[in-house]
Amino acid sequence: MKLEGKHALLQMFVAEGVNYVFGNPGTSETPMMTILPEYKDLDYILVLQEGVAVGMAEGYGRSTGTVGPWCLCTSTTEWPTAYR
Structure with a gap:
């Protein structure tokens, strides 16, 4: 059985x-959001703007010394917002 992405x-x-x-x-x-409830060890922190997600993930990672992943929509029109 293949493992889905x-x-x-x-x-x-x-x-x-x-x-x-x-x-x-x-x-x-x-697809990821629909299965997220199956992963009880993960908490999804919803933000209202992409740049905030990046900043929060970076701040969390730096302050804890761990990984602070962020997931954003891959639409080409939304990526520029993340880097403002």
């Missing part, structure tokens, strides 16, 4: 000891 991503987060994922989900995250 959505499970591979979340299993990798759990294996690396990640507790929080920061993001502003769009349609490209729908």
Whole structure:
């Protein structure tokens, strides 16, 4: 049986000891968001703007010495917002 990408991503987060994922989900995250409740060790921190997700993830990672992943919509029109 093949491991779907959505499970591979979340299993990798759990294996690396990640507790929080920061993001502003769009349609490209729908597959991951639908299975997120299965991963009780992960808390999704919803933010209202992509740049905030990046900043929170970076701040969390720096202050804890761990990984602070962020997941953003992969639409080409939304990526520039993340880097403002």
